[in-house]
Amino acid sequence: MPRNGQSAVPAMGKGDRPMRLTSLATLAILLAAPGSVALAQTAPAAAAPQPAGPPNGTGFYADFETLFARFNAWKTPKAVNGIVDYSPQTVARRRAELAEFQAQLPGFAVARWDRHQQVDYLAVRAQMDLADFTLNITKPWARDPGMYVDELQRLAYTDLPLKPDQSEAFKARIRAIPAYLAQARINLDSVAADYADLAIHSLSNGDGVGHGMPYRAVEPAGLIGWFADLRARAATQQPDLLPDIDAAQAAIAGFRDWLVAGRPKMTAAAGVGKPAYDWFLHHVRLMPYDSDEIVTLAERELERHWSNYATERHRNRKLPELQLPTSGEEYEAQLAGTDAKIRAWLRDEDIITIPDYIPGTYQAVGFNAPWVVRPKGPMFWEQVQFRDASPDHLHATFPGHRFDGMTGARVTHPIRRHISDSGRTEGWGFYLEEQALQLGLFDDRPRTRELIYIFGLFRAARTIGDVKMQRNEMTVGEAMAFWKEWTPYLDDDVARVDAGIYIRRPPGYGMTYTIGAMQLQKMLVDRRRQLGDAFRIKDFHDYLMNTGRLPVSLLRYDLTGLDDEVGKLWAHVPLAKAMATDGSGGTARSAR
Structure with missing residues (x-):
């Protein structure tokens, strides 16, 4: 939720309510905001297929860092008076320039690098694939007014x-x-x-x-x-x-x-379609799951969170309901108490290191929801936040997005400091909510546990809607209706804003809350089983804060050395080759 003009440290993503789509200049970093029709588009020059394992060329890691630095500088087109040139000539030139970057990837001696350097390679390859997908599939300048x-x-x-x-x-x-x-x-010649x-x-x-x-x-x-x-x-x-x-x-x-x-x-479908979405999950999001598996996981999570919510409501049936505050002063006092309680809990229970450079007040760190009186009453996020600020404060402020952003800004790695994957960032924010519940933060606040489950079931429902919108199995209106059917307090405005975010951002953003959190939980299990009683949850969390916000599958390999997921990521099908078929062996239709 936004801070409506109050000063705040910039967040990596404002809580569970990401900011309105990033600026045109930022969108132009990858020319990215999703929305396309079929997997087939004007085909870029085909990159050479890469081997199933790490490339076994001759290039040095230092040269790879140089390549990434050049790509990272390139990916943000120059704007004139705040305007980026999206003319066909400029787009064609950028496609050709990207192909030159991609053509260099197989020439590096990745097979002989250590696993941490291999992680960097996969992260950079995914960034180039993202740019490729945006230039040739989503094309927001042509499809999204x-x-x-x-x-x-x-x-x-x-x-x-x-x-x-x-x-x-x-x-x-x-x-x-x-x-x-x-x-x-x-x-805008092909608007969805x-x-x-x-x-x-x-x-x-x-x-x-x-x-x-x-x-x-x-x-x-x-x-x-x-x-x-x-x-x-x-x-x-x-x-x-x-x-x-x-x-x-x-x-x-x-x-x-x-x-x-x-x-x-303007009748085109906004989603990219199932074949393109699955390609994106594997090559850009570096997910160990395809879209069918993600829907199955999300359906189970929706049932689990709803069951927990219903059970918690029964358990608390004799307790008074949480009430909305009656004034801004009452709410701000609650917010200050929430911040102090969470900070003390993090320290006392050895949950995470709080560096000295983190400001000592929530106002200085930044927070999401100021006190606002709306004609129609509080919207969804305020219905939760105003009753108890804890769930969103954990997710968006401390030690969620804003804390995460401050620690991430201290990462000095020349590659990792420039990459931020939403599976890691939104997964972390959501992971914190249920972890806090499991670790006892809400033992004395049973009604707040209900709010945690409401957040969880909404994220699971959004995952299903996100996937189905991108696969063109739901429209925005249908996703909104589905979410409202399953989510207490949800209103049309929040449902519309969230649906717009998830259909317009690079595919899969909406599912990364639930799936990213599940990946982090799996990674915690792996590390605990490796270390046994020597495992410390504080060390696990500190690793996440200090290593860079890479896709969780890469962080898992980086930390544990387990390669069962990463091993499948080496198989790389260039987008141009994937575009040649529709996923069922047939030739895909041409699309503008």
């Missing part, structure tokens, strides 16, 4: 009056909006139906959640409302901006009208 909406909405949050050193850059970006949206209409509906909604409606937005007592009505908010502030604080803001507003309204008029023809 929301990509353009997101960047402009952040621009509308700009504080006024501008500082002298901000003025020219801001004016240049505002003035670029009409041409930017005119080009967007050209680029769900993407169109989400973009139209976000242009004219507030999301009711407030991901990454400044606080307003009355939420502005979408991007159009936020630019009206910007104009109203400019009228009193910086009137010289008004002509440019007026032109931008007209362009935004025209873009909305263009989408509404064209919506009947």
Whole structure:
């Protein structure tokens, strides 16, 4: 949940409510935000198939680090006035440049490297596969009008009056909006139906959640409302901006009208389809499971969390229900007490090391949910957070995402410090919730245990919806309805925002909460069985904080040396080759 304008240390992902889609410039890091049709797209140059085991070339690890440094610098295209060029010529050039990076991978002597260096190789190969998938399958610049909406909405949050050193850059970006949206209409030649509906909604409606937005007592009505908010502030604080803001507003309204008029023809599926999704799970997410197995695991977790929730409700039937606070002061006192209790518990029970550089207050670390009074009442996250801040504080603040982000920023490894996999980050946040329950944090708060189970069953339901949306077995609306059917307190706004996040981000983001946590639990079991009574959970957690946020399958190999999962990851089918068939032996149809 966002902090609605309150200062916070930047999070690696804001709790269970990731920020609105990353900025256009950040999206352009991989040209990534999911949404495509079939596995078949305009095929890139085919990379050479790699052997089933580690490559046995001649290249040195030091040269591999250099290759990654070059790739890491390349993956963020240069923006002019905040605008990235998505023209066909530029996209074709980037495809060719990526192919040159990928062609160098088989030439390294990975078979003779130690396992930690082999982990780095697989992590880098996955990053290149992600870029490949985005350039050739998801193509958000062509399929997702929301990509353009997101960047402009952040621009509308700009504080006024501008500082002298901000003025020219801001004016240049505002003035670029009409041409930017005119080009967007050209680029958006294969818009998915769900993407169109989400973009139209976000242009004219507030999301009711407030991901990454400044606080307003009355939420502005979408991007159009936020630019009206910007104009109203400019009228009193910086009137010289008004002509440019007026032109931008007209362009935004025209873009909305263009989408509404064209919506009947925007019928493409938003998901990537099952063959592409399974390829992505293996090659990019480095998962030991395919999508069918993930659905099976999630269905079991949904049943387990619901059973625990129902049982806990029976156990607590004679206890008073947790009540919502009646004031901001009451809530903030609860939040301060939660933070102090969790910190003391982490220290006293030897759960994790709290480094000296971690700030001593939750305000300095950052937190998710400020006190907000909404016309329709608290939304889902507030229904939980306001009753007891502990579940989300663990996940999003301490020792979850913000703590994780601070420790991750201290990783000095030249490769690992630049990679952040959501199976590790969101898996860690979710893992903490049930681990805290198992480790006794809520022994004296039985009703809070119910909230832990609500979070767990929602994550499991979202996993099912995430997979089925990407496999085009559910629409956004169907996923929302499924989640609401299974999740206490869930409202339309949170369901819509989450569905939009998971169908638009690189495939599988929504499933990484549940599956990532399960992978971490498996990794803990492996380490405990290796070390026996010498195992210390604090050491296990410290390893995770200090090693880099790589896919959990790689961390498991890195820590334990167990290669049963990693051994299967060496078999690499280049995307171009996978695109040549539809997964059933037939030739896939061509798609733009």
